Amino acid sequence: MSSTVEAKDTTVSETPRAEEPPEHLGPAHARRRRGGTSPAAVWYLARRHRGLLAAGIVIGLIGVTAQLAQPYAIGELIKQAAANKPLATAVLILVGLFCVDGAFSALQSYLIGRAGENVVYDVRMLLTRRLLHVDLSAYSKQQQGDVLTRTVSDTSLAKIALSQSLAQLVINGFTVAGGVVVMFLIDVWMMLITLACLGIASGVSLMLARSVRRAAVVNREDTSAYGSDVQRALSALPTVKASRAEDRETNRIGLLAWRARNSGVRVNGLNALFMPAMNVGTQAALAVVVGVGMTRVTRGTMSMADLTAFVMYLFYMVSPLVLFFLAIGQFQQGRAAIRRVDELTTLPQEGGVLDRMRHRPKPPSTSSLSADQDAVEFRSVHFSYGGKDEKNGEGGEGSSGGDAQQPAETLSDVTFSVAARGMTAVVGPSGAGKTTLFQLIERFHALDSGSITVGGKDIETMPLSTLRGLVGYVQQDTAAMRGSVRDNVVYATPDASDEDVRQVIELAGLTKVVSELPQGLDTELGDQGSGLSGGQRQRLCIARALLQKPAVLLLDEATSHLDSDSEREFRETLRKVSARCAVIAIAHRISTVVDADMIVVMNEGRVQAVGQHDELMKRDALYYRLANSQLQAATSTASWPTDPTGMPGFAGAAGQNGNGTPVHNGTPVGGSR
Numbered sequence: 205m206s207s208t209v210e211a212k213d214t215t216v217s218e219t220p221r222a223e224e225p226p227e228h229l230g231p232a233h234a235r236r237r238r239g240g241t242s243p244a245a246v247w248y249l250a251r252r253h254r255g256l257l258a259a260g261i262v263i264g265l266i267g268v269t270a271q272l273a274q275p276y277a278i279g280e281l282i283k284q285a286a287a288n289k290p291l292a293t294a295v296l297i298l299v300g301l302f303c304v305d306g307a308f309s310a311l312q313s314y315l316i317g318r319a320g321e322n323v324v325y326d327v328r329m330l331l332t333r334r335l336l337h338v339d340l341s342a343y344s345k346q347q348q349g350d351v352l353t354r355t356v357s358d359t360s361l362a363k364i365a366l367s368q369s370l371a372q373l374v375i376n377g378f379t380v381a382g383g384v385v386v387m388f389l390i391d392v393w394m395m396l397i398t399l400a401c402l403g404i405a406s407g408v409s410l411m412l413a414r415s416v417r418r419a420a421v422v423n424r425e426d427t428s429a430y431g432s433d434v435q436r437a438l439s440a441l442p443t444v445k446a447s448r449a450e451d452r453e454t455n456r457i458g459l460l461a462w463r464a465r466n467s468g469v470r471v472n473g474l475n476a477l478f479m480p481a482m483n484v485g486t487q488a489a490l491a492v493v494v495g496v497g498m499t500r501v502t503r504g505t506m507s508m509a510d511l512t513a514f515v516m517y518l519f520y521m522v523s524p525l526v527l528f529f530l531a532i533g534q535f536q537q538g539r540a541a542i543r544r545v546d547e548l549t550t551l552p553q554e555g556g557v558l559d560r561m562r563h564r565p566k567p568p569s570t571s572s573l574s575a576d577q578d579a580v581e582f583r584s585v586h587f588s589y590g591g592k593d594e595k596n597g598e599g600g601e602g603s604s605g606g607d608a609q610q611p612a613e614t615l616s617d618v619t620f621s622v623a624a625r626g627m628t629a630v631v632g633p634s635g636a637g638k639t640t641l642f643q644l645i646e647r648f649h650a651l652d653s654g655s656i657t658v659g660g661k662d663i664e665t666m667p668l669s670t671l672r673g674l675v676g677y678v679q680q681d682t683a684a685m686r687g688s689v690r691d692n693v694v695y696a697t698p699d700a701s702d703e704d705v706r707q708v709i710e711l712a713g714l715t716k717v718v719s720e721l722p723q724g725l726d727t728e729l730g731d732q733g734s735g736l737s738g739g740q741r742q743r744l745c746i747a748r749a750l751l752q753k754p755a756v757l758l759l760d761e762a763t764s765h766l767d768s769d770s771e772r773e774f775r776e777t778l779r780k781v782s783a784r785c786a787v788i789a790i791a792h793r794i795s796t797v798v799d800a801d802m803i804v805v806m807n808e809g810r811v812q813a814v815g816q817h818d819e820l821m822k823r824d825a826l827y828y829r830l831a832n833s834q835l836q837a838a839t840s841t842a843s844w845p846t847d848p849t850g851m852p853g854f855a856g857a858a859g860q861n862g863n864g865t866p867v868h869n870g871t872p873v874g875g876s877r
């Protein structure tokens with residue numbers, strides 16, 4: 205069986221990419237996380253900007269040196285004045301120091317801010333890429349609101365920790381250390397007294413910083429829980445309203461907001477203690493220094509100029525010391541955010557070795573398969589949610605789960621093949637595993653065992669982008685997005701021509717709908733495609749899939765929102781499309797599949813029967829039951845004497861099935877297709 209599908213590997217890296225942590229960082233990184241040491245990926249990204257950070261810190265240190273020299277220069281000015289000497293030089297030096305201090309502080313602030321924005325950009329790009337390539341099974345366990353909080357607000361806190369706090373720690377630490385050295389040089393005993401007072405205050409502040417970090421972790425979690433719940437309720441707003449649950453939701457979310465408020469108050473309270481702790485220490489030091497200093501000046505063991513300089517240094521040290529400890533508190537809060545951001549970067553990624561390589565295979569320009577080959581083949585496929593893919597995480601890197609109990613199989617020994625042309629229907633009771641079949645073809649999950657081929661190639665060996673270029677997928681829950689109608693249609697094929705767009709709009713039966721929209725194809729839709737009806741959104745998604753010219757078109761309940769006229773037109777379309785490619789459609793309404801070339805009957809995760817409508821009606825009890833129950837419902841609907849439209853729900857008049865097959869007491873008589 206040969207395939208005409210060949211993917212060319214071309215190296216494309218047209219958009220600027222934030223550096224990713226090296227591949228080897230993944231598992232080791234995860235182990236470190238479990239071990240509770242520092243987050244790795246975010247630190248790794250921060251290191252990329254160490255040049256800018258270092259430049260900012262060095263510039264800041266020059267500014268601080270100019271600041272530290274100021275009390276000395278003022279002391280000199282006092283000495284010159286006391287000695288009645290000219291003051292011009294001393295004043296000029298002092299003004300120069302003020303200017304250098306101001307200019308370098310501003311430059312430092314700009315450089316550190318810039319480095320911080322670079323770090324947060326890299327972290328967000330890393331997160332965005334990893335979230336969009338995330339393994340769906342792993343992602344489905346995350347709370348979307350929490351993911352959003354981590355991506356938007358935790359990254360901002362991480363930025364502050366990795367740039368401003370770090371720089372403040374170094375610069376203010378240097379200022380304090382420099383001040384201590386100079387004050388030691390002026391008077392050792394007075395400095396020892398000062399250190400004793402400030403040491404106690406610093407010890408208290410360090411303890412506070414540790415408590416701030418613990419409280420910040422709780423606050424980040426609480427804030428995130430609040431965000432997740434708001435998102436949960438807003439994403440189902442019509443349901444909330446229809447269920448009159450606004451007040452219940454307000455109370456429930458209010459409780460989480462209250463928790464976030466409480467933990468936030470605790471963080472603020474602890475932060476607020478920094479300033480008084482340091483103030484008490486410095487005021488005590490000041491009182492002692494002035495008392496002892498004046499005594500020594502009176503005794504003549506210390507000059508007035510030295511005492512003035514010492515006190516000024518003490519004043520100069522207060523603010524950097526407070527900022528130093530505030531930066532510790534801020535840094536600790538940032539560490540809590542960094543850990544949360546870092547956890548997101550460890551989510552397992554989809555794709556195997558082929559996709560991990562930097563090669564971006566272009567989807568084939570024509571996705572057609574030769575008519576004589578199989579489009580899709582399932583061979584002894586076994587699959588369970590929470591099975592192999594989730595246990596193994598990213599390409600088998602995670603823990604195996606050891607002797608954990610095996611989940612029940614969702615699909616068992618599924619084997620069937622679909623020809624490259626024609627229409628195949630998949631039917632079966634709810635929960636039989638029909639949608640799962642499609643998700644496995646798209647490789648959203650990994651198989652437990654068995655194989656699936658598309659165009660004769662094992663999908664495991666295909667780059668994802670090639671596979672998904674071949675397969676068009678219209679999901680059960682229609683996936684329209686915010687953006688224009690055109691954006692939605694060309695989403696999978698951005699470079700499609702206007703003529704191609706026009707054709708698929710026509711094929712999907714949307715021409716009239718689009719012509720009636722205020723701006724036609726350029727009309728903007730809201731979230732989830734609001735602005736169109738359910739059926740119109742469904743047709744939009746069908747147009748999107750058709751534009752891709754797929755080799756295999758998967759339709760999951762794609763006509764469920766269509767009225768019977770639209771459905772009839774759409775079945776015509778499918779007939780045309782299925783002459784060019786393989787169409788596989790999941791259908792609950794048997795009426796939509798009676799003329800399918802092949803029908804696969806699924807039951808409890810197994811393929812129960814394969815065949816055409818007539819033979820299945822005769823030999824498969826489940827199919828017969830499914831068809832018959834709909835038939836009866838349609839018959840009774842059609843025979844309602846008061847039906848104002850007189851239109852039967854099923855595609856035929858009373859006493860006939862959708863294919864015109866006569867029935868008697870629910871049993872088909874004969875079998876014309």
Ligand SMILES: Nc1ncnc2c1ncn2[C@@H]1O[C@H](COP(=O)(O)OP(=O)(O)OP(=O)(O)O)[C@@H](O)[C@H]1O
Pocket residue numbers: 344589590614632633634635636637638639640641680
């Ligand atoms: N993400 C998931 N995690 C765990 N179990 C799942 C998940 N998705 C589906 N299942 C389970 O797998 C089984 C098959 O689901 P699937 O959606 O494939 O059925 P279906 O035949 O398409 O049903 P329906 O006709 O109602 O859409 C169900 O029992 C379902 O509960």
